[in-house]
Amino acid sequence: IDERIKALTDQLNKYSHEYYVLDQPSVPDSEYDQLLQELIKLEEAYPEKKQAHSPTERVGGKVLDGFTKVTHERPMLSLANAFNEEDLRDFDRRVKAGLDVDDVSYVAELKIDGLAVSLRYQDGEFVRGATRGDGEIGEDITQNLKTINSIPLKIDEPGTFEARGEAFMPKTSFMHLNKAREINEEEPFANPRNAAAGSLRQLDSKVAAKRHLDIFLYAIGQWENRSMETHSADLTYLRSLGFKTNTEWKDCQTIDEVIAFIEHWQVRRADLTYEIDGIVIKVDRLSYQERLGRTAKSPRWAIAYKFPA
Numbered sequence: 244i245d246e247r248i249k250a251l252t253d254q255l256n257k258y259s260h261e262y263y264v265l266d267q268p269s270v271p272d273s274e275y276d277q278l279l280q281e282l283i284k285l286e287e288a289y290p291e292k293k294q295a296h297s298p299t300e301r302v303g304g305k306v307l308d309g310f311t312k313v314t315h316e317r318p319m320l321s322l323a324n325a326f327n328e329e330d331l332r333d334f335d336r337r338v339k340a341g342l343d344v345d346d347v348s349y350v351a352e353l354k355i356d357g358l359a360v361s362l363r364y365q366d367g368e369f370v371r372g373a374t375r376g377d378g379e380i381g382e383d384i385t386q387n388l389k390t391i392n393s394i395p396l397k398i399d400e401p402g403t404f405e406a407r408g409e410a411f412m413p414k415t416s417f418m419h420l421n422k423a424r425e426i427n428e429e430e431p432f433a434n435p436r437n438a439a440a441g442s443l444r445q446l447d448s449k450v451a452a453k454r455h456l457d458i459f460l461y462a463i464g465q466w467e468n469r470s471m472e473t474h475s476a477d478l479t480y481l482r483s484l485g486f487k488t489n490t491e492w493k494d495c496q497t498i499d500e501v502i503a504f505i506e507h508w509q510v511r512r513a514d515l516t517y518e519i520d521g522i523v524i525k526v527d528r529l530s531y532q533e534r535l536g537r538t539a540k541s542p543r544w545a546i547a548y549k550f551p552a
């Protein structure tokens with residue numbers, strides 16, 4: 244029985260990764276559902292044999308009467324903003340002056356319009372998910388984050404590992420949710436960001452489970468075995484661990500390439516299945532990030548270009 248429960252758990256988590264992260268399911272939904280039903284029955288019969296990373300965790304658990312507070316060991320900073328080309332060139336000049344180098348490569352990423360969250364893993368198990376809060380103190384929303392199917396419940400990484408990213412509601416989920424709310428004469432959400440925030444702050448994770456939220460991870464927070472040289476290597480590593488990262492990021496050798504990337508997405512963003520409110524530019528070399536450091540609330544090695552509203 245033990246073996247069967249473990250085998251079903253790992254198999255279903257693998258299918259889930261293929262479907263929700265790689266968008267390449269290898270089995271039909273009917274086979275997934277059949278195996279899930281078998282696991283549910285086995286866990287009901289032998290509850291003590293249920294694995295911590297069981298996919299049956301996805302449907303939501305008990306209703307909480309409040310959120311416990313979480314202290315972020317590494318503060319979750321907010322980004323300084325840029326609104327035009329001049330701001331971007333000023334940022335580039337400041338970075339080069341601060342490092343006393345004249346060639347700095349950047350990574351440009353889509354700025355997902357959602358809610359910043361932190362996912363903490365202990366010896367491979369997803370043990371805690373939290374909101375950014377004020378950057379130092381956030382709220383424990385683990386139960387709600389477990390309902391996001393693209394979040395792996397288990398990863399192959401020993402010790403403490405923290406992934407950070409943006410939880411969001413895809414545009415189609417947002418439209419369907421608001422249509423349902425209008426039918427129920429409930430107040431519609433103003434935008435997908437508010438809908439995602441409202442969904443993740445539900446005390447009843449069964450409600451969050453129905454909101455079809457998704458997530459893109461974009462940084463590694465706490466990591467005992469930190470070993471990468473660049474941010475782009477971190478993004479590649481996150482993907483290799485099974486996390487959903489946004490594939491539209493680009494290595495830019497100059498700020499001109501960044502500006503071209505911004506112009507490209509300023510037009511193309513309407514075609515995306517999720518809302519973005521800008522482009523985030525980060526110095527790629529991690530040792531350079533260390534040297535540039537941070538202000539009280541923002542890193543000096545990154546900036547968020549905001550699209551005109």
Ligand SMILES: COc1nc2nc(N)nc(N)c2nc1C
Nearest residue numbers: 320321322352353354355461523
């Ligand atoms: C390094 O800090 C950050 N990086 C980010 N990257 C992307 N792509 N999107 C964000 N919203 C974002 N937000 C923050 C605070």
